[in-house]
Amino acid sequence: MAVPLFAPWNDPAQKPLIQFKNVTKRFGDFVAIDNQSLDIYTREFFALLGPSGCGKTTMMRMLAGFEQPSEGQILIGGQDMKGVPPNERPVNMMFQSYALFPHLSVYENIAFGLRRMGQPKDQIDARVEEMLRLTRLSKFARRKPHQISGGQRQRVALARSLARAPKLLLLDEPLGALDKKLREETQFELMDIQEKTGTTFVIVTHDQEEAMTVSSRIAVMDEGRIIQVATPSVIYEAPNSVYVADFIGDVTIIEGSVRSVGPVYDIDWAEGQPPLRAASPLALSVGQKCHIAIRPEKVEVHHSRPEDDNALQGRIIDVGYGGNLSTFNIRLANGKFLRAQSFNTERKTKQEFTWEDDVWVSWTDHCAVLLAE
Amino acid sequence: MKRLSWFNITALTVGFAFLYLPILILMIYSFNGGRNVAIWAGFSTKWYGELFRDQAFLDAAWVTVKVALAASTFATVLGTMAALVLVRVGRFPGRTLFSGMIYAPLVMPEVITGLSLLLLFISLGVDRGVFTIILAHTTFAMCYVSVVVSSRLVTFDQSLEEAARDLGCSPVSAFRLVTLPIIAPAVISGWLLAFTLSLDDLVISSFTTGPSATTLPMEIYSSVRRGVSPKINALSTIMISIVALAVIGTSIAAKRAAVRAQRDEQAAARATG
Numbered sequence: 301m302a303v304p305l306f307a308p309w310n311d312p313a314q315k316p317l318i319q320f321k322n323v324t325k326r327f328g329d330f331v332a333i334d335n336q337s338l339d340i341y342t343r344e345f346f347a348l349l350g351p352s353g354c355g356k357t358t359m360m361r362m363l364a365g366f367e368q369p370s371e372g373q374i375l376i377g378g379q380d381m382k383g384v385p386p387n388e389r390p391v392n393m394m395f396q397s398y399a400l401f402p403h404l405s406v407y408e409n410i411a412f413g414l415r416r417m418g419q420p421k422d423q424i425d426a427r428v429e430e431m432l433r434l435t436r437l438s439k440f441a442r443r444k445p446h447q448i449s450g451g452q453r454q455r456v457a458l459a460r461s462l463a464r465a466p467k468l469l470l471l472d473e474p475l476g477a478l479d480k481k482l483r484e485e486t487q488f489e490l491m492d493i494q495e496k497t498g499t500t501f502v503i504v505t506h507d508q509e510e511a512m513t514v515s516s517r518i519a520v521m522d523e524g525r526i527i528q529v530a531t532p533s534v535i536y537e538a539p540n541s542v543y544v545a546d547f548i549g550d551v552t553i554i555e556g557s558v559r560s561v562g563p564v565y566d567i568d569w570a571e572g573q574p575p576l577r578a579a580s581p582l583a584l585s586v587g588q589k590c591h592i593a594i595r596p597e598k599v600e601v602h603h604s605r606p607e608d609d610n611a612l613q614g615r616i617i618d619v620g621y622g623g624n625l626s627t628f629n630i631r632l633a634n635g636k637f638l639r640a641q642s643f644n645t646e647r648k649t650k651q652e653f654t655w656e657d658d659v660w661v662s663w664t665d666h667c668a669v670l671l672a673e
Numbered sequence: 674m675k676r677l678s679w680f681n682i683t684a685l686t687v688g689f690a691f692l693y694l695p696i697l698i699l700m701i702y703s704f705n706g707g708r709n710v711a712i713w714a715g716f717s718t719k720w721y722g723e724l725f726r727d728q729a730f731l732d733a734a735w736v737t738v739k740v741a742l743a744a745s746t747f748a749t750v751l752g753t754m755a756a757l758v759l760v761r762v763g764r765f766p767g768r769t770l771f772s773g774m775i776y777a778p779l780v781m782p783e784v785i786t787g788l789s790l791l792l793l794f795i796s797l798g799v800d801r802g803v804f805t806i807i808l809a810h811t812t813f814a815m816c817y818v819s820v821v822v823s824s825r826l827v828t829f830d831q832s833l834e835e836a837a838r839d840l841g842c843s844p845v846s847a848f849r850l851v852t853l854p855i856i857a858p859a860v861i862s863g864w865l866l867a868f869t870l871s872l873d874d875l876v877i878s879s880f881t882t883g884p885s886a887t888t889l890p891m892e893i894y895s896s897v898r899r900g901v902s903p904k905i906n907a908l909s910t911i912m913i914s915i916v917a918l919a920v921i922g923t924s925i926a927a928k929r930a931a932v933r934a935q936r937d938e939q940a941a942a943r944a945t946g
Contacts (some may be wrong), residue, residue, distance in 0.1 A: 364835075364839060364840075366835055366838075385838070385841060385843075386838040387838050387839070387840075387841045387842055391839075392839055392840065393835075393836070393839045395835070395836055396832075397830060397832050399832040399833045399835065400835075401833065401836070401851055401855075402855060403854045403855055412837070412850075416840060416842060416846075417841060418740065442938070446934065446937060447937040447938070447940065460836075461838070461839075464840065491716060516904030614727050
C-alpha cells in the first residue's frame with residue numbers, strides 16, 4: 301500500500317500552523333529580519349538553515365515570544381501572537397545550551413513545565429514517566445544534570461520541552477554539542493520522536509547535512525531574508541540561486557553567458573572552448589550572464605574523450621580519498637577548477653585515477669543547474 | 674612535590690607570625706589568672722566568668738547581633754536587586770552613574786560615610802539608636818553584597834531563565850524557582866560578608882548611634898580607653914573562635930561538595946563510555 305506523500309504545502313485547503321506575515325525585526329539600526337513571510341504546516345519538521353547572523357535564531361525567538369517583531373504579524377494556529385508572553389504560548393523550546401536547571405533532578409526538570417500548568421500530582425507523574433520512557437531516560441530520573449552525559453542531557457532537554465505537549469516545538473541547534481557519531485544517531489531519534497508525538501518541529505541549524513537529513517522542508521536564509529523554501533531534494537537538485545547552490549553541499553559554479561536559448565541552453569564559458577549545454581525551465585535571453593552549478597557526484601571522469609555533450613579536458617590536481625568515495629579537484633583548460641566525485645563501489649586498493657593524470661570530464665544536460673545572476 | 678627550601682620556610686614563618694602572633698598572644702593571655710594583661714600569672718578561666726556577669730557587655734553583644742542580622746538581611750535584598758539591574762538591564766540612561774554610586778561606598782572613607790549619615794539623621798530629626806545604626810550598616814554593606822552577587826550573575830546562563838519562562842513561569846516565578854536557587858550560594862556569602870562587616874564596624878556605628886544603643890565594638894573601644902581588662906581578651910577569643918569555626922566549617926562543606934561533584938562527573942563519564 302502506498303503511503304500518501306506528506307506535502308501539506310502543496311495543498312491549498314491546508315491552513316498553516318505558523319504564519320509570518322511581512323515580519324521585520326530591527327535591533328537598533330540593524331535589520332535582523334527584512335519583511336519576510338513564511339508558512340509552516342502542522343506536523344512539519346521544518347528547518348531554518350543559514351550561516352550565523354542570518355536571522356534564523358531571531359525567527360525562532362520571535363516564535364517563542366522572547367522577541368517581538370518590529371513590524372508585521374506572527375500567527376500560531378490562526379491566533380495573533382502580538383503581546384502574548386512566552387509562558388502563554390502553545391510553544392516550547394529546546395535550547396542550544398539545553399538550559400537544564402542544575403538544581404533539579406532529571407525528573408524535576410521534566411516535571412517543571414507540568415507543575416506550572418497546575419496538573420494533579422498523579423497526572424504529572426504519569427506524563428513524566430511517559431517522557432522518560434520516550435527518551436530512554438527512566439534509569440536516570442533521580443540524577444542531577446551534571447551527573448549524566450552530554451547525549452543524555454540532550455534527551456532530558458527534549459523530554460522537558462515535549463512534556464507540555466506543545467503544538468510547536470522549537471529546537472535551537474539541538475545537536476550542536478554532540479560528537480559526529482552521536483549526532484547522526486540522534487538525528488534519526490529526533491525524527492522518530494517527531495513522528496510518534498505528531499508535534500510540529502522547527503529546527504534552527506547551520507549544519508546543512510543535519511537540515512537535509514531531518515526536515516520535511518528547509519528555509520535557506522541569508523542576511524535577514526529567506527532565499528528559498530523547499531524540500532531537501534529540491535534545495536539540493538534545483539537551487540534557485542548561486543547562494544543556495546553554494547551553501548548546500550559541494551558544488552562547482554561556472555560563470556558564463558547565454559549563446560542560444562531553448563529548453564537546452566548553450567552557454568559560453570571560456571575562450572576557445574565549446575559551449576556547455578544545460579536544460580533549464582528559466583527564461584533567459586541571449587547574451588545574459590548566468591551561472592552553471594554542477595554537483596561533483598554528477599561529473600564523470602574518463603581516460604579518453606566521451607561522447608557526451610559537456611566533455612572537457614583537464615588534469616587531476618588533488619585527490620581526496622574518503623573511503624566510500626573519492627573527490628578529484630580537476631584543473632580545466634582555462635585554469636578553472638572543477639570538482640568530481642566517484643563512488644568506490646569495488647574493492648580496489650589501487651585507484652583508477654591519480655595525481656597529474658590527464659583526464660576528460662563530462663556530465664549530461666540535465667545534471668547541470670542553470671542559475672540567473 | 675617540590676621540597677621546601679630554607680628561604681621558603683623562613684618566608685612562611687615570618688608571614689604567619691606577622692599575621693597570627695598578635696592573635697595568639699591575645700588568646701593565651703585570655704587565660705591569664707592575673708589582673709595585669711602583660712604579666713602571666715597562671716592559667717585561669719575566671720575572666721570568661723567575669724565577662725558573662727558583665728551586663729554592659731552582654732547588652733552590647735545583643736544589640737550588635739540584632740543590628741547585624743537586620744542590616745545584613747536588608748543589605749542582601751537591596752544589594753541583590755541592584756546587582757540584577759546592573760547585570761541584566763543592558764543600557765539605560767544613567768547606568769554608569771548608577772553603578773558608580775552603588776560601588777562608591779567601597780572606596781569612601783568610613784568617617785565621611787558616618788558623618789554624612791549623622792548629618793542626614795539630624796536634619797531629618799530621626800531619633801538615633803538601633804534603628805539608625807541598622808540603616809547606616811545597610812547602606813555600606815549593600816554595595817559589598819551587590820559586588821558578590823553581580824560577579825555570580827555575570828556567569829549565570831540567561832537561557833535558564835528563558836527556559837523557565839518558556840515552561841510557563843511568569844517573570845517573578847522564574848526568578849524565584851530558577852534564578853534564586855542557582856545564585857543562592859552567592860547571595861548567602863553576600864549575606865555573611867554583610868553580617869561580619871556590620872558585626873565589627875566601629876566608626877559608622879559611633880557616628881549614627883544615640884544614647885540608647887551601644888554595639889560591642891563601641892563597648893570594647895570605650896572600655897579599652899579606661900584600661901585594658903583581660904575580659905576583652907576573653908571576649909576576643911570567643912569571637913575569633915566563632916569566626917574560625919564558621920570559616921573551617923564552610924570550607925570543609927565546600928570541599929566535600931567539590932569532591933562529590935567530581936565523583937558524579939566521573940560516574941557520568943563512565944556511563945557514557
